[in-house]
Amino acid sequence: MDTLKEDLKKQIIEQLNLEEITPADIADDVLLFNDSGLGLDSIDALELIVLLEKYHGIQVTNPDEGKEAFKSIDTMAEYIRKRKS
Amino acid sequence: MFYISAASTISHQPTFQNAGFSGMIVPLAAESILISPDYKRFIEAGLLRRMSKILRMSVACSKDCLEQAGVEQPDAIVVGTGLGCLQDTEKFLNHSITIEGLLPPTSFIQSTHNTMAGQISLSIGNHGYNMTHTQNSLSFEHALQDAMLLLTEGENDILAGAADEYIEILTEISCHLNVYPRSPLTSAASFFLLSSKEKSGTLAQIKDVATFGLVNSIPDTILALLAENETNADALDLVLFAGNISNDLTIAGVDPDKSLDYKNLSGIYPTASAFALHYAVDRMQQDKSIRNVLICNALIKSNLGLTLLQAIEA
Amino acid sequence: MGVRITGIGIVSAIGLTVEENLNALNESRTGIGQVAFLDAGRDLLVGEVKVSNTDLKNTLSVGAGNISRTSLLGLKAAREAWGQNKHSEKIRTGIISATSVGGMDRTEVFYKDYLAQSDPNFRLLKTHDSGSTTERIAAELGISGYINTLSTACSSSANAIMLGARLLLQGRLDRVLVGGSDALTKFTIDGFHSLMIYDDQWCRPFDESRSGLNLGEGAAFLLLESEKSIEFSGNRTICHVSGWANAADAYHQTASSPEGTGATLAIKNAIKKSGKSLNEISYVNAHGTGTKNNDLSESVALKNVFGDYVPPFSSTKAFTGHTLAAAGAIEAVFSVLSIQNQLIYSNLNFKDVIFETGLVPVTDLKKGQSVHTVLSNSFGFGGNNSSLVFTDHL
Numbered sequence: 001m002d003t004l005k006e007d008l009k010k011q012i013i014e015q016l017n018l019e020e021i022t023p024a025d026i027a028d029d030v031l032l033f034n035d036s037g038l039g040l041d042s043i044d045a046l047e048l049i050v051l052l053e054k055y056h057g058i059q060v061t062n063p064d065e066g067k068e069a070f071k072s073i074d075t076m077a078e079y080i081r082k083r084k085s
Numbered sequence: 086m087f088y089i090s091a092a093s094t095i096s097h098q099p100t101f102q103n104a105g106f107s108g109m110i111v112p113l114a115a116e117s118i119l120i121s122p123d124y125k126r127f128i129e130a131g132l133l134r135r136m137s138k139i140l141r142m143s144v145a146c147s148k149d150c151l152e153q154a155g156v157e158q159p160d161a162i163v164v165g166t167g168l169g170c171l172q173d174t175e176k177f178l179n180h181s182i183t184i185e186g187l188l189p190p191t192s193f194i195q196s197t198h199n200t201m202a203g204q205i206s207l208s209i210g211n212h213g214y215n216m217t218h219t220q221n222s223l224s225f226e227h228a229l230q231d232a233m234l235l236l237t238e239g240e241n242d243i244l245a246g247a248a249d250e251y252i253e254i255l256t257e258i259s260c261h262l263n264v265y266p267r268s269p270l271t272s273a274a275s276f277f278l279l280s281s282k283e284k285s286g287t288l289a290q291i292k293d294v295a296t297f298g299l300v301n302s303i304p305d306t307i308l309a310l311l312a313e314n315e316t317n318a319d320a321l322d323l324v325l326f327a328g329n330i331s332n333d334l335t336i337a338g339v340d341p342d343k344s345l346d347y348k349n350l351s352g353i354y355p356t357a358s359a360f361a362l363h364y365a366v367d368r369m370q371q372d373k374s375i376r377n378v379l380i381c382n383a384l385i386k387s388n389l390g391l392t393l394l395q396a397i398e399a
Numbered sequence: 400m401g402v403r404i405t406g407i408g409i410v411s412a413i414g415l416t417v418e419e420n421l422n423a424l425n426e427s428r429t430g431i432g433q434v435a436f437l438d439a440g441r442d443l444l445v446g447e448v449k450v451s452n453t454d455l456k457n458t459l460s461v462g463a464g465n466i467s468r469t470s471l472l473g474l475k476a477a478r479e480a481w482g483q484n485k486h487s488e489k490i491r492t493g494i495i496s497a498t499s500v501g502g503m504d505r506t507e508v509f510y511k512d513y514l515a516q517s518d519p520n521f522r523l524l525k526t527h528d529s530g531s532t533t534e535r536i537a538a539e540l541g542i543s544g545y546i547n548t549l550s551t552a553c554s555s556s557a558n559a560i561m562l563g564a565r566l567l568l569q570g571r572l573d574r575v576l577v578g579g580s581d582a583l584t585k586f587t588i589d590g591f592h593s594l595m596i597y598d599d600q601w602c603r604p605f606d607e608s609r610s611g612l613n614l615g616e617g618a619a620f621l622l623l624e625s626e627k628s629i630e631f632s633g634n635r636t637i638c639h640v641s642g643w644a645n646a647a648d649a650y651h652q653t654a655s656s657p658e659g660t661g662a663t664l665a666i667k668n669a670i671k672k673s674g675k676s677l678n679e680i681s682y683v684n685a686h687g688t689g690t691k692n693n694d695l696s697e698s699v700a701l702k703n704v705f706g707d708y709v710p711p712f713s714s715t716k717a718f719t720g721h722t723l724a725a726a727g728a729i730e731a732v733f734s735v736l737s738i739q740n741q742l743i744y745s746n747l748n749f750k751d752v753i754f755e756t757g758l759v760p761v762t763d764l765k766k767g768q769s770v771h772t773v774l775s776n777s778f779g780f781g782g783n784n785s786s787l788v789f790t791d792h793l
């Protein structure tokens with residue numbers, strides 16, 4: 001199991017107050033901002049930027065950069081690893 | 086004429102979807118709590134997860150009200166709130182002082198006073214007039230007056246209401262400011278559908294709503310309002326009041342046996358006169374001998390709100 | 400239809416009086432600069448009113464007691480708009496102010512001490528609620544009776560003007576001071592940073608490279624009078640509020656719809672209400688905050704309403720900063736001044752057109768224009784959109 005991805009799911013659920021969703025409900029490749037996926041919106045995108053700084057020490061200064069990185073759990077994990085390496 | 090077609094209240098009393106509640110409620114105990122319905126019945130999960138207490142109450146009451154009246158889209162949404170979204174305001178204030186670095190934006194977004202009216206319009210997809218009045222204890226009366234202006238201008242159905250929420254720091258603040266209220270501090274929301282025409286389920290009619298900031302004489306102001314509406318204190322079957330104004334009411338000729346301090350029932354919050362309006366309307370449904378009701382809101386004594394109601398002709 | 404404006408007052412980053420504001424507009428001189436009076440805990444560009452609270456209290460002779468900056472700024476502008484007018488038993492006078500922060504400038508001082516447990520002054524909270532800021536202004540001006548406060552984020556004071564006009568037309572009041580006031584606070588500065596729409600550089604409304612707003616502070620009031628009130632006061636009419644509309648976007652909690660739904664409705668209905676035709680609009684004072692989202696949505700709305708013939712337009716936010724609840728009233732005063740002085744203001748800091756819409760604002764001050772009718776837009780958070788139309792005749 002990829003612990004970074006599992007941690008991300010827990011952090012997202014907490015940061016976005018996703019009541020009634022558990023980490024197991026979020027597949028690694030599900031589209032976070034698509035209505036068929038988690039259906040997140042632009043306020044959530046800002047909350048995810050806060051999450052990256054709070055838990056992973058990564059600063060995103062341009063919200064547009066976040067858009068690409070926040071497609072799915074997979075892309076978020078990849079983005080974090082790239083920024084940290 | 087201004088008709089009340091529907092009413093909905095979430096409060097510390099069993100008011101929600103409970104017609105006839107006025108006959109069964111008793112004064113609130115000190116440790117009473119908010120009686121919340123299952124909000125998922127009224128609000129989409131995606132919106133609900135971010136909503137504070139005041140937003141949940143407001144949207145649920147609004148939807149309930151529209152459903153009761155069978156109105157899909159009101160022509161306008163008008164909300165009164167004395168202190169606004171305190172929970173999110175305190176949360177963001179706390180973040181702004183304690184967190185170094187990026188702050189989560191959600192509580193800031195939801196800290197503005199117009200969040201209730203905005204969320205109601207968003208959840209029903211309403212593009213009409215959207216307004217928020219915030220004049221401490223008179224916020225609700227101002228919202229009602231605005232709704233009545235709209236009806237006079239030719240609109241048909243207006244969703245008008247009020248909401249305020251309690252947060253813990255309020256108790257601490259009132260102690261430090263040497264205010265020791267005799268009723269508990271509470272949270273509540275009440276919404277009404279006001280219509281220009283009488284409908285099959287119409288509950289009552291509003292004759293007049295008046296607000297007086299920095300008021301001089303409460304008895305004179307009451308008498309003037311009654312005279313303007315061609316009635317007098319003897320004709321009043323029920324007077325609901327808040328604030329230390331028993332003497333003023335007596336001077337104005339109000340029968341003490343017909344008057345009732347509503348904050349014992351509602352608890353104290355800036356827009357508690359909205360609870361009083363729903364209570365009055367509910368009483369009028371239960372007891373047809375109650376035809377004329379006056380609500381005297383002097384929760385803050387320098388501000389007087391007067392609402393005059395009349396039963397629908399049988 | 401419409402109501403008469405007989406007095407105006409303003410305090411903003413570009414001046415403490417109507418005259419000072421007009422001079423700065425005439426010189427295309429911005430009031431935005433590094434934060435100096437507020438302890439914001441960071442470097443940033445803001446449109447501060449260049450006076451301390453102490454100096455404001457002295458100027459206004461309100462004593463040294465607890466009063467929020469929102470009330471002080473509001474009182475300064477309200478007094479100028481009120482002028483030498485007198486009270487009378489026969490003239491029902493009211494006041495409608497608008498604010499989004501109320502006394503938050505005092506509350507955040509309290510809350511910092513409260514969290515640090517260092518003897519917080521609970522009395523500071525007496526000015527927290529928005530209604531109390533208006534009551535204070537009313538008390539100083541001797542106004543009682545109809546005292547009201549509106550709070551619809553960035554469209555608040557446009558709504559105060561609208562409500563005042565409606566109350567006069569329905570005969571509920573004879574005379575009403577309408578406007579709004581907001582002080583800069585750490586709360587709102589941090590708030591717009593958290594939304595990542597606070598520009599660390601000069602805000603650039605309607606420019607392709609725009610990336611956010613600079614906050615400002617200030618207040619403005621207008622005195623509206625009925626015929627009956629004018630018979631009593633003998634005041635000269637300086638302009639009219641002749642159209643207004645308020646519409647909800649119902650799209651998103653913060654963002655405006657890409658189609659500009661609410662904005663289009665507000666603009667269209669306000670012009671319809673004024674009885675003017677589209678080609679009679681001489682100038683549009685846009686909301687134009689400088690955020691990606693607002694300026695695009697507003698441009699789309701302007702094109703929806705005016706098609707290929709969008710009137711000369713500019714945003715004055717690059718002069719004053721975004722003054723939130725005060726913006727609608729501040730820009731109403733600018734609209735009146737535009738008509739009185741036949742001026743169309745420059746949209747400062749503009750270089751490149753927005754790619755999607757290709758709209759070019761007025762980039763140099765235009766003098767000697769024939770300005771008879773001005774549309775002023777105020778759009779806010781929560782999808783609150785309001786537009787007003789000002790005319791030199793009815």
